[in-house]
Amino acid sequence: MKKLHVFMLKSFSGPFVATFFISMFVLLMQMLWRYIDELVGKGLDFSVIAELLFYFSVSLIPMALPLAVLLSSIMTFGTLGENYELIALKSAGISLYRIMYPLIVFIIFLTIFAFFFSNNILPVANLKAGSLLYDIKRHKPELSFKEGVFTNDLEGYSIKIDKINKETGMMYNMLIYNHKTVPGNYEVTRADSGIMVSNPQDNVMELVLFHGRTYTDEGMKATNRRTFPFRRLKFDKQSLLIDLPGNELKRTDEDMFRSAIMLNLNQLKYTIDSLQKIVNDRKETDATRILSTGFEKSKVANVKKDSIFRVETRDWVVDVDSLFAEFDPEEQQRAVASGLEYARNVKATTQNSMSYTLKQEEQIRKNRIEWHKKFTLSFACFIFFFIGAPLGGIIRKGGLGMPVVVSVLLFIIYYVISMIGERSAREAVLSVWFGAWMSSIILLPLGVLLTYKSVTDSEVLNGEAYSNFIKKITGFFKRKKNG
Incomplete structure (x- = not known):
């Protein structure tokens, strides 16, 4: 050199x-x-x-x-x-x-x-x-409350607090979703204020709530009933006990966190191909479902992927207005209501499908x-x-x-x-x-x-x-x- x-x-x-x-x-x-x-x-x-x-x-x-x-x-x-x-x-x-x-x-x-x-x-x-x-x-989640943000670190609960007094520890305008018994938003608690009391030795946190209401939808429990009960509880003071993890840090399975920044080239290529296949299959399924909704009555001939549909036309055309006029007013009302409901369902399903496809395409990008x-x-x-x-x-x-x-x-x-x-x-x-x-x-x-x-x-x-x-x-x- x-x-x-x-x-x-x-x-x-x-x-x-x-x-x-x-x-x-x-x-x-x-x-x-x-x-x-x-x-x-x-x-x-x-x-x-x-x-x-x-x-x-x-x-x-x-x-x-x-x-x-x-x-x-x-x-x-x-x-x-x-x-x-x-x-x-x-x-x-x-x-x-x-x-x-x-x-x-x-x-x-x-x-x-x-x-x-x-x-x-x-x-x-x-x-x-x-x-x-x-x-x-997730370790000691009682310390992770933030104003105006939902906290999901407590297992089985989702809690939002609008304001926290740093000096007294008092929390105001609390919204608590209880997912402990049944997944979903079937039990909701709103309280004007509350304070947190934790006992590290017992691994339990007590939320003392003041002046609020608890709303419970018991429809999930009444599966064989035609009516769905709803319960509302008003309270001046209520204690909510939440189990806390121990003082030792619990380690979670790392495979739960794999995302794009955690993959190498081969893994990224495999993920992209898999997502692209999901999107293509979903588009084909949606196209088949939309064509079978009943809105397109004509036969479609020589359907090919990525091609323009060529529709066969008939020599005669049904006059829908004259046919609709043959119904009595009650039947017309039922037909219109049924048609609107069907159209709304098709629209909602199509929008959900489009939203899902767009999210998958964003993941691909x-x-x-x-x-x-x-x-x-x-x-x-x-x-x-x-x-x-x-x-x-x-x-x-x-x-x-x-x-x-x-x-x-x-x-x-x-x-x-x-x-x-x-x-x-x-x-x-x-x-x-x-x-x-x-x-x-x-x-x-x-x-x-x-x-x-x-x-x-x-x-x-x-x-x-x-x-x-x-x-x-x-x-x-x-x-x-x-x-």
Whole structure:
């Protein structure tokens, strides 16, 4: 290995490692702040918190790598430019391409590693982090009440509280759905206020409710009756005892939490194919059902998939109005009511079927986006290097000053474009591949242009030219002000 290659790798490796851990720390703090309410006051062991932070850290590596590459490349070439080492190398007849060559090889291997990591390790980390976070949320759920939000962490109950007094612990305008006995909304309790009393030793939480009503639909219990009783209970004070889990954190089966971000390429492909088959089968079933509703009376000939239906016409046409006029008023009323009810049922069934199909298609798009993200996150390392290296030559500043500002600005632009593209793809505004790759498509030409101009020593990348231009403008306005 040439001395130049060793020199460049040493110059790059130090800033890369430092900026990687700095990026990881910043992203981890942001993630921790996001879930801080779920962790505080739960009495969790240090090992549980450390395990969660470890999974969070692993899941953030694909996001930290591109940022570290961008920041370290700007710092490396900025330091070389600031110390005039870059000029010395060029004056010795060494092109910028030869200077960048060892780093390009390193970035290629880093991109391959990032893809391998995103496909094999990241899904496992996301799965374990999601499972552990769910278990933490369900641990001591009496601490997870939030204003204006339904809390489903208490097994068998769904509770909504409009306002909570932080000082007294009094809760106001409470709505409680009891799913303990019968699944469904068959027992509902509304109370003006209430307070929570828990006994950790007995693993029981007591909700003391004041001034409310309990509504119970006992129709589910009366299966053999033609009438369905309904019971309403008014109370001034009522206690509701809810069983709590023990102090030890209970772990849930991880297979319950598998989603798109927790699958690798093969699993995503299998999931997409399965969902697509479900959608196709549902569309065929709906088409057959709609044609058999009775609204289409004509025979349909030569029906083919994805073809235009060709309907045979008869020589005679039934005059519905004259036929309807033959009925007496009572029969006409019954016919109209029956027809309206039938039409409403068909409409409701069709709308439900369309809603189901749209949800399945949205899931397909989400899985396809995650499939593409396995490649886009790793490819971002490659793009950011070819943006950061030329920019470092322009800035000619090392350290964590100007490089950090430029890197964060570029990364925010990349992140915003990625979010816009992914959201547009999920909502079917853009095609999935274009939405997932939109940030790369926009930033890749910028990296190619900057690298080309830097290799050819174009004036576009002359930092002193920009500095002199800014000085001329500020000097012009100063003379105007003084003169």
